[in-house]
Amino acid sequence: xxxxxxxxxxxxxxxxxxxxxxxxxxxxxxxxxxxxxxxxxxxxxxxxxxxxxxxxxxxxxxxxxxxxxxxxxxxxxxxxxxxxxxxxxxxxxxxxxxxxxxxxxxxxxx
Amino acid sequence: xxxxxxxxxxxxxxxxxxxxxxxxxxxxxxxxxxxxxxxxxxxxxxxxxxxxxxxxxxxxxxxxxxxxxxxxxxxxxxxxxxxxxxxxxxxxxxxxxxxxxxxxxxxxxxxxxxxxxxxxxxxxxx
Numbered sequence: 001x002x003x004x005x006x007x008x009x010x011x012x013x014x015x016x017x018x019x020x021x022x023x024x025x026x027x028x029x030x031x032x033x034x035x036x037x038x039x040x041x042x043x044x045x046x047x048x049x050x051x052x053x054x055x056x057x058x059x060x061x062x063x064x065x066x067x068x069x070x071x072x073x074x075x076x077x078x079x080x081x082x083x084x085x086x087x088x089x090x091x092x093x094x095x096x097x098x099x100x101x102x103x104x105x106x107x108x109x110x
Numbered sequence: 111x112x113x114x115x116x117x118x119x120x121x122x123x124x125x126x127x128x129x130x131x132x133x134x135x136x137x138x139x140x141x142x143x144x145x146x147x148x149x150x151x152x153x154x155x156x157x158x159x160x161x162x163x164x165x166x167x168x169x170x171x172x173x174x175x176x177x178x179x180x181x182x183x184x185x186x187x188x189x190x191x192x193x194x195x196x197x198x199x200x201x202x203x204x205x206x207x208x209x210x211x212x213x214x215x216x217x218x219x220x221x222x223x224x225x226x227x228x229x230x231x232x233x234x235x236x
Contacts, residue, residue: 003154034218038155045205045229046147046155051222089155093218097169099145099157 004029004090004102011108012080020105022073022090028100030071034093037066037075040104041086049088050075077107085109112136114144114206114227121233127194130230132206139187140164143209143220146180146191148202149229156202160220161189164212196234203229 005023012018022029022037029035035053038046048057050066053073063078073092077084090102117131132144146158161168161180168180179192189206206227210220 032218034221036222038223045226046207046223047226048222048224051224052219057224091155091157091221093221097160098171099218099221101147101155101157104154 002100004092004100006088006090006102006105008103009106009108011110012077013110014080014082016080017076017078018080018107019074019076020088020090020107022075022092022102024071024073024092024100026071028092028094029068029073031095032093033068035066035068035073036091037064037073038089038091039084039086040089046089080109082109112208112225114208114225116204116206116227116230119231119233121235122196124197124234124236126196126234127192128196128232129190129192130204130206130232132189132191132227134163134187134189134208137208140184140212142211143215144182144189145207145209145221145223146178146204147207147223148204150199150202153202157221158204159191160209162212163189193232196232198234201232201234203231205229 037050040046053068054066065076088105094100113135115133145160159170163182182189207223208225
């Protein structure tokens with residue numbers, strides 16, 4: 001499977017909202033409601049922020065939200081804070097016990 | 111608390127094999143899938159394999175079939191990932207991550223990772 005497509009970078013000022021897209025195909029994002037989003041700070045392990053398109057694990061601020069339309073999933077970060085600056089990766093189930101990740105988006109808080 | 115702790119960094123020559131361990135604690139080891147994900151320097155995440163720690167069955171990404179072997183030892187709550195025929199482009203940080211709960215998740219629901227290890231850097235260089 002090919003990697004999901006994410007923009008290499010995104011940015012916003014503190015307090016603003018930013019949306020990161022994740023485009024796949026009808027074989028992965030478009031066919032399953034199993035999209036997850038991970039946050040990764042430099043030198044750290046990824047952290048689960050969203051699963052099953054729009055569900056937040058406990059402890060994740062409600063400033064983080066997920067959605068999906070067709071073959072594209074999106075992560076929205078509202079009320080940007082300095083600590084939100086990180087790399088973000090989407091993943092999608094691709095059937096037959098396979099998973100595909102996106103290439104990652106570097107979020108900069110200006 | 112849930113912890114996944116991996117073995118230390120490795121340096122290997124091309125063509126060799128490497129075996130990385132991941133010891134789980136703080137939860138029932140045989141109740142959750144465990145996955146391996148790698149990240150090459152400056153690159154994105156790549157899913158490699160999943161193991162059912164209870165029965166030992168595994169599912170592999172097509173790219174790694176035949177080159178990756180994953181095993182587990184329930185007596186020590188440890189999962190092992192062995193990668194053979196190493197190449198320079200296998201240089202990466204290898205993570206183990208906890209997936210869905212056996213018997214509760216199904217299909218893609220088993221493929222979100224709520225806990226991650228600290229990672230193990232494997233360097234392949236002649």
